[in-house]
Amino acid sequence: MNGNHTTGNNTHVHGTSAPGNHASGHHTPLERKADRETVRRHNLSLVLRAVREAGETTRAGVSTRVGLTRAAVSSLVEQLLETGFLSESGKTFSGQAGRPGTALKVARTGVAGIGVEVNVDYVSVCVVDLAGTDRVRLVEHLDNSGVPPDQVLDRAARIAARALESAAEQELRPVGAQLALPGLISAGTVRQAPNLGWTQVAAEGPFAEALAALRPGLPELPVRSENEANLAALAELWFGGLGQVRSFLYLSGEIGVGGALVLDGELLRGAHGFAGEIGHVVVSADGPECRCGSRGCLEQYAGQSALLRAAGIDGTTGAQGVAELERRAAAGDERAVTALAEAGLMLGRVLSGAVNLFDPDAVVLGGIYRPLLPWLSPPASEELSGRVVSGLWPRDAGRLRASSPAADAARGAAALVVRDVLADPVAYAGG
CATH class of the missing domain: 3.30.420.40 (ATPase, nucleotide binding domain)
Incomplete structure (x- = not known):
């Protein structure tokens, strides 16, 4: 029986114990046994998420998706309908023998x-x-x-x-x-x-x-x-157009420059929750003083206020200023185009270091960078092409992309x- 002794419905597995308990033979459980209520709550979550991911499905479809019996799924669905998490309507035909099932969706209210x-x-x-x-x-x-x-x-x-x-x-x-x-x-x-x-x-x-x-x-x-x-990176993961991309670096261009890293679909928070402060990576040690107390941070070259000032636009004009910068760049205004090229260059240098360190599949630029990407991308892509050691970031790789309009913090x-x-x-x- 490989050391497993079964009595009735209780199974005790020997061979794993807490440090210091080996001599006495006492064992410390790793976690509490799941009771019936805990299992049901878990399965309710499983069924609800299955319906949400499918968009619309039947009880039979949920059963196939989650691996529970149809009877179990029906019981769970009824509870979710009663508590207002699911709705059902109409008839849907599966193409298989048997009665048609009602269509299940997550509730819109x-x-x-x-x-x-x-x-x-x-x-x-x-x-x-x-x-x-x-x-x-x-x-x-x-x-x-x-x-x-x-x-x-x-x-x-x-x-x-x-x-x-x-x-x-x-x-x-x-x-x-x-x-x-x-x-x-x-x-x-x-x-x-x-x-x-x-x-x-x-x-x-x-x-x-x-x-x-x-x-x-x-x-x-x-x-x-x-x-x-x-949160903007999570929105990009859940609602953006990344397709199969599950590892990416997200940059949010606002007054400051925020950053977040998603690896295999999980947000990298760091030991203290402070990972991603890419706006305060120093690109020039003797550069302008930053509000964080350092000098020459990326934010001082590619943040909204710095970018607008470099283009000859009032740095306090916010969204209106960004729209004006876009208009001037589209019209070929030399100062606007130069300011964007310099910001793109600095972005590319910092991004290349991050790409070498974390090896993401893509870099997503959000916030003010999204409408300005046509001018930021060429110099940034040039830097990435020349500095990323893997050789996977040539200028035409398409790995540097704009965020989705449907995704924001x-x-x-x-x-x-x-x-x-x-x-x-x-x-x-x-x-």
Whole structure:
């Protein structure tokens, strides 16, 4: 029996014990045994995710996909229908013998997630449903730099409250809010966000309180926070047009330059959650002083303000300035084209080092870089071609690409809330 002794329905496997317990023969279990309720909750998640990934399917289709019996799937589907996570309609024919099945989809009403991106010159709020569909979108262009954090978070809460009202009109019920913030985020605290001027700011509590005050009588939403570039990269992974690409470097061009690395479909956070701060890689030791306290950071050459100033445009004009830069470059304005070429060169140098270090399949440029890619790409691709040692990045490789218009930090933030729901729908039933 290979050392495994079975009595009734209980199986005890010998041969693995905790350090120090060998002499006495006592064993420390690695984890608690899954009880019936735990197994059912897991299977409910499995079925819900299978329907979501399929878009539309039948009970038989779910059974085939997840490897559970049709009877088990039917029981689980009924619970998900009763609790509002799934809907069914019509008849669908599988082409096989037997009765036709009803079509299952994730519900378009009920549980949802809300994402709130707070950046230097705007606040963007997005509500997504269980399918990940963008259902509400509000963007306000605001100057948040140097404004006290509580005031900025209060502004964001007011926009979020309006988005929640719109969601309620569509019979959506967000069950959590995710903040997307620029800078170093750890345990709900913004350790440092140089372009906002924030240091050691506890963002989640004040935002939750401000939002609750605007929604008297309604349950307070749990709030979490994450770096905005990380969330934009996740949105690109989940909603972008990357196809089979599962390892990529994402750069978000805004006032600052944010970065995130996804390897095999998982976000690389680093030992302390601070991985990806590519905007503060030094490209010239004696370059301009950066708000982070260093000099010559990439941000000082390829960040929004620096890029606009180099093109002869007011660096504080934000989105309007970027649109003007694009217009001038398209018209062949020499100063605009030169500024973009210099920024592309610096981007390429920094990216080539990151590519050599992590070997991603692609580099995705988001934020302001997406509309400016036609001018940034040639010099950046030239640098990548000449500096990446693998030889896999020739100028025509197509590995340097623009982000998807469907993917941004606010949507990634909202979708992160939804993924928690998909992982354990029982925890979010009712309400």
